[in-house]
Amino acid sequence: xxxxxxxxxxxxxxxxxxxxxxxxxxxxxxxxxxxxxxxxxxxxxxxxxxxxxxxxxxxxxxxxxxxxxxxxxxxxxxxxxxxxxxxxxxxxxxxxxxxxxxxxxxxxxxxxxxxxxxxxxxxxxxxxxxxxxxxxxxxxxxxxxxxxxxxxxxxxxxxxxxxxxxxxxxxxxxxxxxxxxxxxxxxxxxxxxxxxxxxxxxxxxxxxxxxxxxxxxxxxxxxxxxxxxxxxxxxxxxxxxxxxxxxxxxxxxxxxxxxxxx
Numbered sequence: 551x552x553x554x555x556x557x558x559x560x561x562x563x564x565x566x567x568x569x570x571x572x573x574x575x576x577x578x579x580x581x582x583x584x585x586x587x588x589x590x591x592x593x594x595x596x597x598x599x600x601x602x603x604x605x606x607x608x609x610x611x612x613x614x615x616x617x618x619x620x621x622x623x624x625x626x627x628x629x630x631x632x633x634x635x636x637x638x639x640x641x642x643x644x645x646x647x648x649x650x651x652x653x654x655x656x657x658x659x660x661x662x663x664x665x666x667x668x669x670x671x672x673x674x675x676x677x678x679x680x681x682x683x684x685x686x687x688x689x690x691x692x693x694x695x696x697x698x699x700x701x702x703x704x705x706x707x708x709x710x711x712x713x714x715x716x717x718x719x720x721x722x723x724x725x726x727x728x729x730x731x732x733x734x735x736x737x738x739x740x741x742x743x744x745x746x747x748x749x750x751x752x753x754x755x756x757x758x759x760x761x762x763x764x765x766x767x768x769x770x771x772x773x774x775x776x777x778x779x780x781x782x783x784x785x786x787x788x789x790x791x792x793x794x795x796x797x798x799x800x801x802x803x804x805x806x807x808x809x810x811x812x
Contacts, residue, residue, distance in 0.1 A: 558602065
């Protein structure tokens with residue numbers, strides 16, 4: 551139950567509110583976290599929680615800075631889709647993340663914080679080795695390090711921006727029961743000019759997983775199959791997911807090769 555609502559105009563005010571211990575306080579972007587399975591209201595006291603509306607803090611900026619793209623935490627998925635020059639695979643995953651109406655309010659940071667294993671957007675951001683900046687402290691943490699530790703690392707902290715590489719090539723492939731459904735298995739592969747290759751998988755569990763991060767693409771299929779060798783649930787067997795993970799990772803490499811990016 552929300553018992554306090556605040557809409558600060560400066561970051562210092564927001565951080566002061568988030569730092570309180572007398573009442574649990576949660577940043578509010580588009581509301582995706584509070585309305586997601588990742589939000590466990592049972593762990594909060596029955597006396598209620600406070601929310602900090604972030605929309606007046608200027609965290610909805612987008613900037614290309616050298617070899618990086620810096621995305622403000624409250625940039626919405628639809629605003630990201632409307633930004634020219636982003637990898638088509640990133641846009642495709644954002645489009646598949648949720649419906650048009652929800653993309654108007656779902657923020658980049660909120661989507662990553664609330665993601666489960668079936669999130670297409672989080673899967674591609676993991677492949678891109680996205681990094682998030684947290685206040686206070688101006689700490690930078692990789693998405694891969696944050697995902698399994700969200701409950702430990704995020705209380706009393708505020709994500710201000712997300713950084714991804716500007717020039718890494720990216721491919722995304724998935725299988726689902728219907729074209730618009732959440733994936734049973736999805737794979738994203740990012741490739742840098744240096745040869746570095748990262749492959750991530752989604753479709754299962756509490757968060758997407760990193761299957762490989764290496765100096766070249768060799769072994770991606772094997773790594774993908776191994777990463778999902780135990781990924782069975784009510785939606786698909788582990789054997790199916792393992793096989794499809796290898797197939798989709800191979801398709802991603804083929805996509806990159808077809809466009810001269812591998």
